[in-house]
Amino acid sequence: MTTYEARIEVGHRPGILDPQGGVIERALPALGWANVSQVRVGKSIRLAVDAPDEDSARVQVEEMCRRLLANPVIEDFTVEIL
Amino acid sequence: MTTVGVVMFPGTNCEQDVAWAVKVLGGEPEMLWHADRSVGTADAVVIAGGFAHGDYLRTGAIARFSPVMDAVAEFARAGGPVVGICNGFQILCEAGLLAGALQKNAGLKFRCETVDLRVETTSTALTRKAERGQILRIPINHFEGNFVCDDGTLKGLQENDQIVLRYVDNPNGSLDDIAGICNEGRNVVGLMPHPERASEAILGSTDGAVLLRSLL
Numbered sequence: 554m555t556t557y558e559a560r561i562e563v564g565h566r567p568g569i570l571d572p573q574g575g576v577i578e579r580a581l582p583a584l585g586w587a588n589v590s591q592v593r594v595g596k597s598i599r600l601a602v603d604a605p606d607e608d609s610a611r612v613q614v615e616e617m618c619r620r621l622l623a624n625p626v627i628e629d630f631t632v633e634i635l
Numbered sequence: 636m637t638t639v640g641v642v643m644f645p646g647t648n649c650e651q652d653v654a655w656a657v658k659v660l661g662g663e664p665e666m667l668w669h670a671d672r673s674v675g676t677a678d679a680v681v682i683a684g685g686f687a688h689g690d691y692l693r694t695g696a697i698a699r700f701s702p703v704m705d706a707v708a709e710f711a712r713a714g715g716p717v718v719g720i721c722n723g724f725q726i727l728c729e730a731g732l733l734a735g736a737l738q739k740n741a742g743l744k745f746r747c748e749t750v751d752l753r754v755e756t757t758s759t760a761l762t763r764k765a766e767r768g769q770i771l772r773i774p775i776n777h778f779e780g781n782f783v784c785d786d787g788t789l790k791g792l793q794e795n796d797q798i799v800l801r802y803v804d805n806p807n808g809s810l811d812d813i814a815g816i817c818n819e820g821r822n823v824v825g826l827m828p829h830p831e832r833a834s835e836a837i838l839g840s841t842d843g844a845v846l847l848r849s850l851l
Contacts, residue, residue, distance in 0.1 A: 569783060570808060572743040624693055624729065626736040627783055 554603045557610035558635040563623045564595035598622055607634050637662045637851040640677030642707065642723070644669040644687035644698050649720065649831065653683045656834035660844055662851045669701035679716040679760070679850040680707055682723030684776075684829060694737060694779045695725035704730055716760035716850055717823045721777055724815070724825030733818055733825045734792065735784030741808025745778045749840065751803035752814050752828060756796045759817045761824040764849040771842035773828040775806060775814075780827040782809040782816070792816055800826055 565571045573594040581589045604610035611634050618630040639657045641664050643650040654664035665675055669687075674680055688697035698704065704726075711717045711732055719727040727733040740746060754762055754769040765771070784792070789810060792798050800815035807827075815826030830843025 570738060570741055570781065572739050572741060576743055621696070622692070624696070624736050626728075626785070627738050 554605060555610075556601050556603050557607060558599065558601050559610065559614045560633040560635060561598040561600070561614065561618060561622060561630055562595055562633075563598065563618070563628050563630045564593055566627055566629045569627045595628075610634050637678045638665050638676050639663070639850060640665050640667045640674045640680040642667045642669070642680060642682045642703055644685070644701060644726075646687050646689050647683050647685035647722070649684035649722075649829065652829075652831045653681050653720070656831040656843070656847055657681075657851075659835060660848050660851060662847075667703055669698070669703050671703045671706065673706045674703070674710050674715075677710070677715075680710060680718070681850070682707070682717070682719040682726055683831075684721030684723055687722055687726060690722070693729070694722060695727075695729035698726040699730040708732060711818075711820075711823050714820065714822050718761050718850065719823075719825040720829055720831070721775075721780075721827055724827055725779065727823060727825045732823050733816060734788045734797075735782055735810075735816070737779045737827070738781045738783050739779050740777070740781050740806075744807075746780070746806045747774075747776045748806070749774045749833075750806055750814075750828065752800045753803055755798050755801055756817075758796065759799050759821045759824050759849075761815075761817075761826070761846050761849050762799055765845045769845075770803065771800075771833075771845070772840045773830055773833045773843050774840075775828050776832075777807070777827055780807045780809065782811075782813040782827075784810065795819060797821075799824055800828070 833840035833843030
């Protein structure tokens with residue numbers, strides 16, 4: 554068994570309203586950045602998982618995302634094994 | 636006398652209001668703690684509003700792991716009436732007992748006001764004593780009440796008459812003005828507005844009484 558660190562990013566699915574992203578996108582021009590678009594706000598989750606290999610670690614973390622860490626109705630996720 | 640089980644989790648804060656309203660309307664409230672493994676002698680179950688388990692991760696996401704939710708799911712499968720109010724609605728969605736999800740209100744505003752709702756169907760556990768098209772003035776009090784689901788799910792809700800209540804003037808961006816929905820069996824209902832806060836004249840409206848009375 555090896556301990557793998559996973560970095561998970563949970564974001565809004567395309568088409569799902571991201572009111573926080575919208576507010577930030579409207580705030581940045583007030584500081585001079587009128588060149589910013591496509592702001593999306595999500596959450597980052599870090600965890601360590603013991604697994605025989607990296608593939609197994611990834612498969613398990615993706616399953617965690619589907620069943621708990623993200624709500625597939627409104628969110629999508631990416632998993633990075635470090 | 637009808638016994639209404641009122642489910643409370645750590646962080647639930649509307650259970651006393653629901654229990655009081657049930658009592659005032661002639662029912663017998665029975666408090667159910669989240670660690671309970673059965674719904675006791677309840678004839679109907681209400682999941683009260685609040686912030687179950689602090690709403691950590693997402694609203695309702697952790698509550699579904701509480702032992703009482705297995706009992707509630709079993710009670711619902713057997714046809715028992717289950718109503719989720721506000722956070723209770725969010726919990727029922729996360730638990731898979733209702734379709735869709737509740738996301739942050741459009742405009743990022745916490746909405747706390749009394750709104751007009753239209754009863755869209757009377758063929759549910761919560762609206763059987765109301766009239767179709769009836770307008771009810773009931774308070775809302777939420778940040779995450781913006782109902783969302785995919786197109787196929789919405790079509791199903793519309794075609795199966797599962798949209799129970801709609802906002803007359805949409806306060807939160809909710810898809811198709813949805814304020815409450817039911818499952819296909821019509822015994823599980825979730826709604827963002829708080830009927831228990833409109834169940835006595837002293838509260839400013841008694842329009843919620845017809846909903847809670849439907850459980851009794």
